[in-house]
Amino acid sequence: MTRGRFAFIIGCIGLLIGGAEVLRSPDVSASIVAASMLATMLRFATPLTLGALAGLLCERSGVANIAIEGMMLSAAFGAFLGAAVTKSLLIGVLAGMAVGVAMATLHAWLSVSLRVDQIVSGTVINIMAAGITGFLSTEVVRRQALVGAGLLPALRIPVLADLPVVGPVFQQQPIAWMALLLVPLTHLVIFHTPWGLRLRSVGELPRAAHAAGISVIRTRYTAVMIGGAIAGIGGAYFTLESVPAFEPLMTNGRGFIALAALIFGGWTPAGAWAASLLFGAANALHINAQQFGIPVPAQIVGMFPYLLTIVILAGVIGRVSPPAAVGTPYEAD
Amino acid sequence: MTQAVRARLIGGLIPSLAIVTALLIGGVIIWASGPRIDGPWFGIWFVVEAYQALIEGAFGSRAATIDTVLRMVPYVFTGLAVMVGFRGGMFNIGAEGQLAVGALASAWVGFTVTSLPLVIHLPLVLLTGCLAGAIWGGIAGLLKARTGAHEVITTIMLNYVGGQLAAYLLNGVLRDRSPLNVIAQTPKVAETARLPDLVPGLHSGVILVIGVAVLVWFVLWKTTTGFELRMVGINPDAASYAGVNVVRRMTWAMGVSGMLAGLAGAVQVAGVNYRSTLGFNVGYGFDSIAIALLGRNTVSGVVLSSILFAALRTGATKLQFRTQISTDIISVIQALVLLMIAADQIIRWIYRIGPAQTEADPVAASTAPVADSESGR
Numbered sequence: 150m151t152r153g154r155f156a157f158i159i160g161c162i163g164l165l166i167g168g169a170e171v172l173r174s175p176d177v178s179a180s181i182v183a184a185s186m187l188a189t190m191l192r193f194a195t196p197l198t199l200g201a202l203a204g205l206l207c208e209r210s211g212v213a214n215i216a217i218e219g220m221m222l223s224a225a226f227g228a229f230l231g232a233a234v235t236k237s238l239l240i241g242v243l244a245g246m247a248v249g250v251a252m253a254t255l256h257a258w259l260s261v262s263l264r265v266d267q268i269v270s271g272t273v274i275n276i277m278a279a280g281i282t283g284f285l286s287t288e289v290v291r292r293q294a295l296v297g298a299g300l301l302p303a304l305r306i307p308v309l310a311d312l313p314v315v316g317p318v319f320q321q322q323p324i325a326w327m328a329l330l331l332v333p334l335t336h337l338v339i340f341h342t343p344w345g346l347r348l349r350s351v352g353e354l355p356r357a358a359h360a361a362g363i364s365v366i367r368t369r370y371t372a373v374m375i376g377g378a379i380a381g382i383g384g385a386y387f388t389l390e391s392v393p394a395f396e397p398l399m400t401n402g403r404g405f406i407a408l409a410a411l412i413f414g415g416w417t418p419a420g421a422w423a424a425s426l427l428f429g430a431a432n433a434l435h436i437n438a439q440q441f442g443i444p445v446p447a448q449i450v451g452m453f454p455y456l457l458t459i460v461i462l463a464g465v466i467g468r469v470s471p472p473a474a475v476g477t478p479y480e481a482d
Numbered sequence: 483m484t485q486a487v488r489a490r491l492i493g494g495l496i497p498s499l500a501i502v503t504a505l506l507i508g509g510v511i512i513w514a515s516g517p518r519i520d521g522p523w524f525g526i527w528f529v530v531e532a533y534q535a536l537i538e539g540a541f542g543s544r545a546a547t548i549d550t551v552l553r554m555v556p557y558v559f560t561g562l563a564v565m566v567g568f569r570g571g572m573f574n575i576g577a578e579g580q581l582a583v584g585a586l587a588s589a590w591v592g593f594t595v596t597s598l599p600l601v602i603h604l605p606l607v608l609l610t611g612c613l614a615g616a617i618w619g620g621i622a623g624l625l626k627a628r629t630g631a632h633e634v635i636t637t638i639m640l641n642y643v644g645g646q647l648a649a650y651l652l653n654g655v656l657r658d659r660s661p662l663n664v665i666a667q668t669p670k671v672a673e674t675a676r677l678p679d680l681v682p683g684l685h686s687g688v689i690l691v692i693g694v695a696v697l698v699w700f701v702l703w704k705t706t707t708g709f710e711l712r713m714v715g716i717n718p719d720a721a722s723y724a725g726v727n728v729v730r731r732m733t734w735a736m737g738v739s740g741m742l743a744g745l746a747g748a749v750q751v752a753g754v755n756y757r758s759t760l761g762f763n764v765g766y767g768f769d770s771i772a773i774a775l776l777g778r779n780t781v782s783g784v785v786l787s788s789i790l791f792a793a794l795r796t797g798a799t800k801l802q803f804r805t806q807i808s809t810d811i812i813s814v815i816q817a818l819v820l821l822m823i824a825a826d827q828i829i830r831w832i833y834r835i836g837p838a839q840t841e842a843d844p845v846a847a848s849t850a851p852v853a854d855s856e857s858g859r
Binding site for chain 2: 259265266270272273275277279280283284287288405408409412446448451452455456458463464
């Protein structure tokens with residue numbers, strides 16, 4: 150993650166918010182536009198950040214993860230079910246994490262132990278998550294008429310939360326705070342602990358790591374499963390922080406965007422977070438375009454983050470390389 | 483038995499066993515979701531009843547069979563699309579988006595052009611769908627070949643771009659402006675843009691699908707282009723060394739893949755819906771991958787898998803009607819089939835079949851081109 154790219158991302162976010170300000174209709178005040186752009190951006194960025202961090206742990210260990218979507222979707226359902234049955238939101242979050250870990254374990258078993266192609270394994274998990282949650286939500290939720298246990302309450306930092314415009318930044322729900330906390334934490338773990346060093350070595354040159362006495366298989370399992378837990382928190386966002394209900398396919402591709410954010414951010418926590426914010430800002434503009442009276446059709450604005458992802462991947466704005474061993478199953482002698 | 487014959491037998495055996503096993507597990511799920519009435523026999527009867535309803539719903543009457551065939555047609559096209567991608571070393575997750583733009587483009591030509599005879603208009607409509615899909619897929623192929631942008635991500639992103647584009651056009655310039663219309667869809671296409679019925683209720687796209695399947699088989703296995711494509715799929719470095727233009731073949735693979743998906747959209751427009759409606763083609767992306775993998779990336783396999791999935795999806799309605807089990811059970815069964823196909827060790831373990839012969843696997847090669855150089859000490 151170069152400084153230049155980081156600056157580019159921040160610049161893009163500024164451009165989006167600035168664009169909203171310039172294009173807004175005169176009936177909407179500038180501070181309202183800024184405040185709701187900030188608030189919506191942070192809200193959208195939460196599951197993306199968590200999904201990207203989940204993918205980061207996985208891919209840094211050398212396991213490609215296109216299953217973030219499936220992990221988050223099944224965790225969203227697990228979190229909803231856990232909370233609805235026990236009427237405890239905390240148990241809901243834990244249930245989401247447990248489901249995330251379960252799906253991640255399946256991914257690890259398929260791609261690390263059975264050495265199934267990692268992209269195929271991810272696809273299997275995505276299809277499986279869509280099928281099983283769709284089936285269970287009609288069978289269990291509708292039949293038993295389960296009602297959600299409500300949403301996690303916002304936690305506000307006194308004084309700061311009362312500030313104009315930037316107030317919403319200091320008044321967020323617990324999972325959003327957790328995402329913000331996990332970014333520096335993941336950075337510390339990956340780049341400043343012995344385990345993080347081992348993790349990266351396994352992802353870059355597994356044979357050398359093996360020779361140095363590191364268990365490639367165990368490290369990969371651990372990384373993928375911790376990633377699953379983080380994806381599980383991200384999934385819980387959908388049913389415990391966004392809306393208090395489960396809808397089939399409700400993650401709606403956010404897992405794939407998270408993956409794009411991870412790549413965009415050059416496989417670093419800070420970069421992935423910044424990229425998540427950028428996608429959040431683009432989404433905020435998309436959602437609010439009509440409300441702000443912006444004369445560009447919402448659908449055109451809505452294409453922006455996806456087109457940007459393609460442009461980034463094509464290396465137009467500098468290349469980043471993935472961990473060297475991503476996609477390669479490890480065969481011990 | 484020679485080794486080749488044995489390998490081929492096992493090649494067909496494993497998908498069959500995966501289907502049987504998935505249906506058995508599906509039966510357990512149906513039993514568990516069914517009513518709790520005394521005795522184990524009721525449970526078994528219930529499962530048998532459910533599957534009987536499924537078969538009846540798919541093939542039980544003339545109308546049901548026609549429904550199944552109609553559903554099979556886009557499955558074969560999109561399954562072949564994913565298969566061609568795989569064979570060329572490209573994982574096309576974006577069949578859904580390519581199908582959508584294909585449907586959109588063909589509907590546009592179908593309702594704006596009105597003064598052409600059928601023999602010109604209909605092919606034009608179908609070719610427009612092909613072209614739109616080919617462009618949508620070709621972009622991802624070109625990006626992969628030229629810049630290394632992974633096609634899994636770019637095709638997914640193009641799905642969303644296509645979705646937004648469709649939403650924009652179907653709510654804007656392409657929208658049916660008649661006062662009775664309340665949803666985002668185009669007007670109906672002209673009579674000359676419609677596939678004639680083969681028998682009442684069944685359009686002649688069925689013939690087209692057979693023709694295209696044969697053509698795909700011929701091109702992939704009987705022409706130099708196809709040989710080069712499969713070579714790139716198995717080992718791009720070796721192909722390049724042998725003088726194959728890898729960039730061109732990768733773009734070609736994704737272009738043809740997108741073209742087939744676009745044709746699926748065009749045939750749905752010209753044969754079934756007679757218009758393009760926002761969001762009517764959800765689900766083909768995942769289903770087509772499942773079909774290609776279950777069919778082991780062979781033309782005959784894709785056709786058989788398409789018939790199976792079409793029958794399951796069509797019959798599911800009757801299953802739900804008779805047993806109150808959600809039609810989503812089919813997605814669960816499909817996921818189980820796919821799991822056991824992807825990890826065929828599971829099937830080999832359950833049924834005590836020997837380990838796989840080491841054969842060139844285009845799927846593995848598509849996503850892990852460095853695997854061989856990495857592990858080959």
